[in-house]
Amino acid sequence: MRKYQLSIFTDKKLLALLAARDDYDAFTEIYFRYWKILLDAAYQRIRSREASEEIVQEVFLSLFQNRKKIEITSSLEAWLKTSLKYKVFNNYRSQQIHLRHLNELIRQNEISPLRPDEAVALKEIRHRIEATAAKLPDKCQQVFILSRFEHLSQQEIADRLGISLSTVKKHLTKAIAAMRTEFRDDNSGTFLITFFLLLPFFK
Numbered sequence: 001m002r003k004y005q006l007s008i009f010t011d012k013k014l015l016a017l018l019a020a021r022d023d024y025d026a027f028t029e030i031y032f033r034y035w036k037i038l039l040d041a042a043y044q045r046i047r048s049r050e051a052s053e054e055i056v057q058e059v060f061l062s063l064f065q066n067r068k069k070i071e072i073t074s075s076l077e078a079w080l081k082t083s084l085k086y087k088v089f090n091n092y093r094s095q096q097i098h099l100r101h102l103n104e105l106i107r108q109n110e111i112s113p114l115r116p117d118e119a120v121a122l123k124e125i126r127h128r129i130e131a132t133a134a135k136l137p138d139k140c141q142q143v144f145i146l147s148r149f150e151h152l153s154q155q156e157i158a159d160r161l162g163i164s165l166s167t168v169k170k171h172l173t174k175a176i177a178a179m180r181t182e183f184r185d186d187n188s189g190t191f192l193i194t195f196f197l198l199l200p201f202f203k
Contacts, residue, residue: 011076018067027067031060034077038084045088047170048177055091059083092173125183132182136175139163143171 006014006029017026035056042052059080063070072079133144142161146152154172158165 015067015070015072015076018064019070022067027060027064030063030076034080035060037077038080041081041084042088045170046092046177047174048181050181051091051173051177055084055087058087062087092169128182129179132178133175136178140171140174143168144175147172 006025009017009026009029011030011033014023014026014030017023018030038056038059039052042055043049046052046055062083063080070079133141136144139161143157146157146160147154152160154165154168158168161168
């Protein structure tokens with residue numbers, strides 16, 4: 001049993017305990033001291049509770065993995081928020097790269113024609129996508145439809161709706177997060193390919 005209360009320790013002291021002794025109690029104190037702040041910051045950027053929680057977990061995992069070599073020149077909170085910012089950006093960038101790659105494969109006809117049983121499965125998934133899209137807020141739904149059904153670029157969507165490019169990105173991130181939640185029990189890779197294969201069927 002500990003003879004002192006970690007809650008009265010400074011961030012610097014907690015980091016020292018974590019680095020020197022692999023002190024899990026010190027790490028837990030840091031976690032509960034900052035997880036809500038980071039979660040709120042992540043949610044403001046991506047508007048998905050589930051995705052925000054995953055990114056915050058990644059931030060703390062990175063902190064623990066680098067505990068013996070981390071150098072914080074400002075404050076722990078600033079370091080955590082900077083780490084969060086980069087992880088949000090990397091998450092969005094990897095998502096967009098993956099989706100562009102799938103679109104390119106489809107344009108080049110590199111995906112084999114669907115078998116009858118696959119067509120039936122896609123029809124069912126199409127209905128689920130339509131139902132999920134219908135639950136999105138009006139503006140988010142508009143952006144989603146223009147992007148995925150009318151194949152407009154993000155800048156074209158921003159110009160048509162009279163909103164900023166960053167707002168378009170936020171709406172798309174929220175819409176895709178909603179789709180992932182709907183299909184959380186499905187294989188994610190299969191779902192993404194399925195989703196983009198469905199695009200020609202949306203008329």
